Amino acid sequence: MVKKINNPVKIDYVNCIVEDTLKQIKPSLLTTFSDSNSNDNCNNGLDENQKPLNFIKCLLIQIKSTDTPKFLKFIKEYCSADILSRMPHIKRIKKINKQDLLLLLCSLDFLPNILEFEEFLSKKNLHLAYNKPRNDCNSTLEYIDIPEIYPPSKDICSCWSEIYWPMTWRGNPNDQILNDMEYNMTEIKNNLQLICEKSNMKFKEEEEAKVSSKALPVVTLFVNKKTGEAILSTDERHKSRPIDHSIMCGIRDVCAQLSEDGYLCLDYEVYTTHEPCSMCCMALIHSRISRLFYLKDMPKTGCLKNNYHMHSIKPLNSSYHVFQWVNEKIPLAVPNIDPDVCV
């Protein structure tokens, strides 16, 4: 990981363009289809698309301020596998008064309730003093909801801090994502050039063949990041099934030659000529690819840039990064396809 300033790769963080060549199709961190049964009365002042979509339920305890170091040590030692430990922007403590404070212990996935915490302490023979916190109406408040995603802006961060739980703004997360990624520009260009040529060749062949059911000139390449091995697939729907798009065929081909310890398409990056349809975009999520590069937009049916931003529907758990080739000096032009067709 290099500091932004030391990164030899040229990145335009404002427009999200790498080396004037690859434009990041940004994930929409806040999706507009928000959950209708979310707790409305604590969301005052936030408009609909500033609400986090999902929450993580966490255990909350009340402790003496002087015990803080002991508890932080406990968390460091025993809770490192908890999801909260991977969310450094979430603060652990919130002051109540001079002597007392609230401590965010862990997510319920880690310890489901206070009894299990109790058991855990006695098993480890640890002595830590705490109370169950109480809310304004003096009933116990054992759990608290923490937004699952990092706040998308500084303003939203301070808003969420007030409404849900204190958190710190650590800079635009997307800058960090772009900065931390590896870009082998030569390899990326070669792979995209390859599918571009294949696509144009396919188009010419089909034109000359004069058969009634023509193959679509859509080409996809799956590249294994570890071994460098590449699998090329083409659209097969003309043969029989209308759902045999090049990406679906490619996923099947990858699976067919998976090694003993291989898992889905976890080690693969995908290069494809046309912006994929809703089925294919979701199939790539199920297959756990890490990155996708594509050339041509499908304004009506494409589901990465033009509809849904499918690659970012569930921001933390299952998403991939998407880049489009935008280098005008090296245009990689592929044949047009009927705009109503799902690619």
Add this chain to the structure above:
Amino acid sequence: MKIDYDIKFMELAVKLAKYSLDHGETPVACIYVHIPSNKIIAYGMNDTNKSRLGISHAEFMGIDQIYKNNFQHLLNEIALYVTVEPCIMCASAIKQLGIKKVVFGCGNERFGGNGSILSIHNDFCTLPTNNHSSLPGILRKEAIVLLRQFYVRENERAPVPRSKNNRKLELEEFPPFLWSKYLSKEDFVDTFGSENLTKYETDRDLFSSVNWKLVEGNYDNIVNELELQINSFEQHKKRKFSL
């Protein structure tokens, strides 16, 4: 009731899901029915764990069968019965194939494509001319019970298993079902009758009790039975064409 047939077919899907559970797979299963003849023409069970192919969902396994048996010319006379709402990928595939109707049990909170996350079945970017009708909530509780049994089993293998008391309690409780996510009021009344409208308005299930007998049964013969039914449909089709 108008949905008597739908319940009957969904019961078969639930049995098949239970069979999946008993054989170590995720309990999601489906049945494809030829609407004009009310005959079963294909079935599918989730196969992602065994195959390591992330797209081999129950719906896709059934589609493979439809093509293998050469029923693809019937696609636009087919209804799909699936215990869990199709994911976005499956919803899109079903729509692109021109399937007429989708009936499902519980919603798919993470990936659902018939209302939970997206509404592929009536969107504009996935072949809008192929919109299909979508009927949610049929044997929802039974579908949830099977999924819970699967996760309890997974959890028992986890380092910190949950205590047994919690589990019993969980089995008796069900989250509200937000009908309006999946169905308009008009469509609800049209299918379930105005006498059931309060269920739509209060997010309650069609049936208040769980059919425990159905979800606890042993269905080791179900695959054979389904194969027999598909065979009989093939015969029926042949006879029809030889006339």
